[in-house]
Amino acid sequence: MIITKTPFRMSFFGGGTDMKEFFNEYGGAVLSTTFDKYCYVTVRHLPPFFDYKTELSYSKIERVTEIEKIVHPAVREAMKMLDTKDIRLTYEADLPARSGLGTSSSFAVGMLNAFHCIKGQYADKRKLADQAIYLERELCQEAGGWQDQIAASFGGFNRINFKDNSYDVVPLIISPERKRLLNDNLLMFFTGFTRFSSDVQKANQAAPEERAAKIERLKKMLALVGEA
Secondary structure (H helix, E strand, O other): OEEEEEEEEEEEEOOOOOOHHHHHHHOEEEEEEEEEEEEEEEEEEOOOOOOOOEEEEOOOEEEEOOHHHOOOHHHHHHHHHOOOOOEEEEEEEOOOOOOOOOHHHHHHHHHHHHHHHHOOOOOOHHHHHHHHHHHHHHHOOOOOOOHHHHHHHHOOEEEEEEEOOEEEEEEOOOOHHHHHHHHHOOOOOOOOOOOOHHHHHHHOOOOHHHHHHHHHHHHHHHHHHHHO
């Protein structure tokens, strides 16, 4: 049995500049941190005594005989991508899904990590981030940027720079006193509202006549990362 523990992230500055369409032309940067709330993915081999081949437990229960019949798109595409079969997967988390803290990407990273482990493979931070980006943005066709997958994979307090279809992660070292001040001045509330970030991104896609104004707003967001 494999159990992975993957952190959620909090983004301070630069959100939106991690979109490939923006940073490939203008560059991008995000200032973010992971914090002490996590998702847990448990994966084990399914014994050959059941009349189904895969069992999933998240907000729903799925039992299927073929991978193609899995409803959850990220699980289905990840199992196909890594050739993972005959498993029982359980997802649990400290916070609700779709709460704006990169929960779906943390799940993707934790799941991919578990799939590699159960096959006896090692995947480093960059490989997990790259595979999670490919899974969510290409295979599942979910709109969004790259920061969530990278933050979940690398962990910690980082500046993430984006350019030319690539990225680099720069850990930020701050004194214990400054860290204490930051923690003492942060408050987080659960509003009770949830949303799927891909839907928000699609809804916010600017019409051609609004594109120039949106680009200018993102450039200002990018400048704030440097100031911070």
